[in-house]
Amino acid sequence: MNPTRNCSLKIRFRDTLSADLEETSVSGSKGLVMALLTRRLYAHRQLIRFATVGLLGAVVDYTVYLTLTRIVSLGYLEARAMSVMCAILNNFLLNKWWTFNRGQSKKGVSEYLRFVVVSLLSLGVNLSIMWFLIGYLQLTLVLGSYTDIAAMSVAILVAFIINYQLNKRWTFVH
Secondary structure (H helix, E strand, C coil), X not given: CCCCCCXXXXXXXXXXXXXXXXXXXXXXHHHHHXXXXXXXXXXXXXXXXXXXXXHHHHHHHHHHHHHHHHHCCCCHHXXXXXXXXXHHHHHHHHHHHHHCCCCCCCXXXXXXXXXXXXXXXXXXXXXXXXXXXXXHCCXXXXXXXXXXXXXXXXXXXXXXXXXXXXXXXXXXXX
């Protein structure tokens, strides 16, 4: 009996973005491994897109925040609230049309309202983390003038995890 015998099988995958079934034929163990790795990457495409949109949202967020605090001289909490709201609008539009492929969805208003609820929850988390790190722990004494940027970075990371899970499972459900 030959242990390296070739086999052929058909695998059916569910497309996580459009819920379509796709059948793939593979031959041999290398083909099977490649097919499974390709599908694994494809399944994570939505997460990668969400992260990309998040990075663009972070650029909007930081730009607005730095403009409001450094040029307009607004307080850090007020500036943070405004910068997050600008990032929310940016992220909703990009996630709806690109990440979750819901551009032609008939649930536009309800999706937007759900996105805003998730984003406001995220804003609360953001502001709480920034207040805790800057106002309560007073990290300004340790980090100096970059304390708000460090606190903002931690807040964005925590909010990313919350946002992705809630938006995937509640806002943009097919």
